[in-house]
Amino acid sequence: MSILVVDRWMEYRGTVVHSIDTGARQAYAYLSPNIIVTADGAPDAYHPDNLGTGHIRKTHWPDGDWQRALVADPDHPRRPLQQTGGRNAGYFVSITALNDPSRSRTDPTAYVDAGRIPYLVLPAPFHAIDGSGDLGDFVVAYHPVTRRFSYGLIGDIGADRPLGEISMRMASDLSGHRAEAKSGQGVPFGSMLCLVFPKSRMTPAWPMPPAAIRARCEHLLKRLGGQMRLPQLAEALAE
Template sequence: MRRAIIVSFLLLGSAANAQSDVCGMSSAFSQPDDGGKKSVAVWSDKSGKALLFADTMNINTDGTRRSYSVDDFWGEKTALNNLCNAMSDGCAGLTSDQLRTRRIATQQAKVNGWPAAQIAATKISPSIISFKNGKPCPEVDGYLVSATTLHKAGISNVCDILNYTDALAVPAIVLPKRASKGVATPFESRGAQIGDLVVTMSGDGKLIRYAVAGDMGPSKSLGEISLALAADLIGKTSSPANYLEVRGKKPYQGKGWHVGKTFTLIFPRTKNSAEPYMTRERIERDAAAAFQQWGGEKRLRACSAVYKPG
C-alpha cells in the first residue's frame, strides 16, 4: 500500500513537471488587486512574448453609449453603471445621506450648466468621463460620454462617443494604470500596452475567447473586462437592462453578469498604433494567429494546470 502511494506521488510529480515544461512560464511579478487587499501572480515566458494571470472578473462599461447617466444616477433604469464609479473617490465611505447629497449635487450641477465649483464637488473624473472646455461633454441620448484609453487614432473631437472602445461590442480587458507619475507599471516594463492582443480562457478550460487591452483602471486592481467579453465567457446573448442586472441585484437576482476565475494571456507589443484593434473581427483574427504562434490551447492549458495565483 505504502509503495503504491509513493508511486502515485511520483507519477503526479512527473505529470506536473511535464505540464510545467510545456507551459514554459514562471512568476514574474505580483500585482495588487481589490484595492491592495490581495495580490495576483503574473507569469511571463522566458522570451517575454506573453504574460499570464488568473483572477475573477469585474465589469467595465466605459465607452458604451449608455454607461453613465446623471438622471439615472444609480443605474436603476437604463444606465449600465452607477455614476459613483465615474468619480475620483468612487463615493467610498459615504453614508446613505451623503450619497443622496452627492447625487443631488451632481444633478444640480448639470442643470446649472456645470459651473467649475459644482463640477469639483461632484468629483466626476475626467479620466473616465470625457471633458471639453473644462466641462463634461454634451450628453448623447441622455448619457455622459465615457472615454476609454484605447481609441481611434488621431482623435479631433473628444466628445464623439464613436472614437472610443464600446464595452458592449468590443471584447476587452483593463490594465492597471500607473501608481506614480512617470513610473512604469510592471505590465508596461514588460512591454504590455493598451491595444495589445489578448486571449482569455474560462477557469474550467471550456471556453477560449479573444480580446484586446482596451482601457486602464485603478493601479491596485486587476481583472476587469468589457461587457462584450463577459458575455462571451458566461454565455449572455443580450445586453443587460441596467446596472442592477449587471450586479445581479433585485429584481435580477441570479441573472447578474458575474464572471468567475478567468485565465488572461496578454501578448506584449502587438498593438497596432495606426489602426487600433477596435472591431471583433480583427481582434479575433489577429489574436488567434498570435495565440497559435505562441503555442495555442495545449500550452495555455498546461499553464493553467501549474499556475499558482499568489
C-alpha cells in the same frame, strides 16, 4: 508543439504574474481570482439618472474627478457632455484610453465600446511596469469553469486595483450570457486566466473590427500551441 517555459515574474495586489517564453515571443499570464466588469467606452454606459449599463458612481460624477471618465461639454466645461441624438440621447460620452485619434474627443464612436469589444483594463501602476504591455496589445482570456475564451486587446488604463478588470463583452464571451457592469448579471464566477502579448499592437491600434482582433489573437496563440494550451496553462498557474 513548442515547450512553454513559465516562470514567476512578479506579484501585483495579491495576484501572481508569470512570464511565458517559447523562444519566439514573450508573453505573460495570471489567474485573476475576481472578475471586475466595466462599461467604459460604451455609448449607453452612463446616464445622469443612472440608467446606463454602468453605475454612474464609478465616474465620480457629480462631486468627484469625473473628467477622467467622461467628456466635458465644450460649451459648459463644468458638466459632462450629453449625447443629443439617436438611441443614446441623454447619455454621457464615456471614454477609454485607447481611442481613434482621427475622431473628435466628443465623438462617442472614438472610444472602445465595452459592450461590443472584448478588452482588458490595466491598473495604471501595473501599466507603468516595463513589460506589462500597452494600449492595443492583444489579450486572450479563458474561464476554466465555463471553458469559454475571449479574444481582445488592452483597451483602457484604470485605477490602482487588483488585476482582472475586463469589458462587458469580454465577460459575456466568458460566461455565454450578456454581462452588465452595473447589475452584475451574466458575469462568470471564479478565476479567469489572462494571457497578454506585450509589443503585439498593430498600427493603427484603433479602430479595429472584432474579426481582425480575433485573427491576430489566434495567430499569437498558435505560437503557444493554440486554444488547447489554455486549460493546461490555467491548471499550471493554479498549482
